[in-house]
Each structure stands twice: as structure tokens, then as C-alpha cells.
Amino acid sequence: MPLTPDQSRPRRGGRGEFSRRWIDVDGQRALLIRKRVKNVYLRVKPPEGRIEVTAPARLPEAEIRRFVSSRMAWVEGARERIARSRRALGGGSGAVASRAEGSERERPAARGEHDEQERLRQARGILSGQLPGLLDRWVPVVGRGPTSITLRRMTTRWGSCTPASGRIRLNLELAWLEPRFLEYVLVHELTHLRASGHGARFQGLMDSYLPGWREVRRELNRYVIV
Structure with missing residues (x-):
């Protein structure tokens, strides 16, 4: 789904989603997703450690920023664990390139499947340790x-x-x-x-x-x- 700016009246999307936009929190970019939820939820998404926060449609952005800011130490710790796992497993970008008929364009479906398998492999390595x-x-x-x-x-x-x-x-x-x-x-x-x-x-x-x-x-x- 493309990123969209916040609207005064949130636009509805799939799975109860209203909008997506990037926000800045303490100098860090975070993807803010407005959804039909009651609480604020924070994720750090491998493999690059992207910050993703899901929040109720009408919760003030200032409150969301404070919530994320209060958990930046956890965010950095999660990113370090992801990085350690990638180093232990040999790194890699997680992208799959397909060359066909002279094309070097990546196939999104194959790349997405590979990324998910790589992410789960990293998770298994972290927990096993x-x-x-x-x-x-x-x-x-x-x-x-x-x-x-x-x-x-x-x-x-x-x-x-x-x-x-x-x-x-x-x-x-x-x-x-x-x-x-x-x-x-x-x-x-x-x-x-x-x-x-x-x-x-x-x-x-x-x-x-x-x-x-x-x-x-x-x-x-x-x-x-x-």
C-alpha cells in the first residue's frame, strides 16, 4: 500500500487500516499506521530494523511520538539483536534477483517470500541462542x-x-x-x-x-x- 498523508477524516483501507505516513521520532523515521485498534503497538521490522507503530485513528500524534520515544532504548536493542543474528547467519540483503529474457529486475513475489523465510530463520537463530x-x-x-x-x-x-x-x-x-x-x-x-x-x-x-x-x-x- 502506498504511503498517504494523514487526513482530518481518516481514510479507510484494508483490515481496518485508515492511513500510513512516515513520522520523525528523536531523529528516527517511523512508519505510523492508523488502524481500528484500541492501543498503540510498536514493532521493529527485520531485516533493516525499521520502526513501525500502529495507533488508533484519532490518537494525537504527540502522544504517539512520546510512546515511541519512551521505548527507543528497546528499539536500539532490538536492532542490535537483528544485526547480531544477520552477522551470525552470514548477512545478506534478503533480496532475490531473477534474470529472464535479458532482464535483471527483481520479482516482488519471490523476493517477499524469500525475505519472510530469511526473517524466520533469523528469529529461530536468536531464540535458539x-x-x-x-x-x-x-x-x-x-x-x-x-x-x-x-x-x-x-x-x-x-x-x-x-x-x-x-x-x-x-x-x-x-x-x-x-x-x-x-x-x-x-x-x-x-x-x-x-x-x-x-x-x-x-x-x-x-x-x-x-x-x-x-x-x-x-x-x-x-x-x-x-
Whole structure:
């Protein structure tokens, strides 16, 4: 979708989207997307580390700028994690060129598919590097360990657990967030190996493991699974 300036009356687009435009926040360019949402959501998009913020249609831009500015340290940390992953995986631009009938023009569909696969590969590398240390720390505390951990693309949740089999699944998108969110989701799922559901026993165990887990959960839920 082409970038469009803000209008006094937001223009509607697909998936509840009204408009897109670039804004400047502390000298950094960020893509502001106005949508039919209730909260402000922040993303750092690989491979180049672009800032993308989704906000309600009529939320004042000054409030959006303050929100993004307050999280610039996290943005820089996310960009550094992306850069480290790219270096570890050999870098590359992520573009796929196709030469046919003398043409060197890139094929957008093929390039987009390749970029997404590269992004998921980077995410898998980041999480695979973080999980061993977290498991070493938390399995002895919780007293239960998973039989397997699957890293996959998930669209509705950050993690899931099957207590009967001991299997845990984690969302690859956690790679692009602060490490404390991965820690919270992992501890959350490990706790399900001891307490199914989210009742009093589960909450009591979480309180003993991560006293501030509710605040971390609240912050995590401000991010969109894309």
C-alpha cells in the first residue's frame, strides 16, 4: 500500500487500516499506521530494523511520538539483536534477483517470500541462542522440564503447552522483543507443566517465580503478533 498523508477524516483501507505516513521520532523515521485498534503497538521490522507503530485513528500524534520515544532504548536493542543474528547467519540483503529474457529486475513475489523465510530463520537463530541459558536457570526452579520445545510462527498466542506430553511451543516473533518477554513466556509455559489452566494454583506459582509477571504480561500484550 502506498504511503498517504494523514487526513482530518481518516481514510479507510484494508483490515481496518485508515492511513500510513512516515513520522520523525528523536531523529528516527517511523512508519505510523492508523488502524481500528484500541492501543498503540510498536514493532521493529527485520531485516533493516525499521520502526513501525500502529495507533488508533484519532490518537494525537504527540502522544504517539512520546510512546515511541519512551521505548527507543528497546528499539536500539532490538536492532542490535537483528544485526547480531544477520552477522551470525552470514548477512545478506534478503533480496532475490531473477534474470529472464535479458532482464535483471527483481520479482516482488519471490523476493517477499524469500525475505519472510530469511526473517524466520533469523528469529529461530536468536531464540535458539537464548533458550539454553533460560532453561538452565528455570527448569530447576520450576521443577519440571519440557520434553521438547518447538519454535514456530504463531498468529494468536506467544506460546502454548501440552502438559500431558510435556511439549512447549514458542512464537518465533518473540525473537524481536526484549529478552524478558521470552523469559516470561517460557516460565509461563513451564508452569503449565505443574498447573494446567490459569487458576489460583497457577497464579500462585507464577508469583513465586516471577513476582512482576503480570506487568510483563501487560506490556507484552501491547505488541502485535504479525
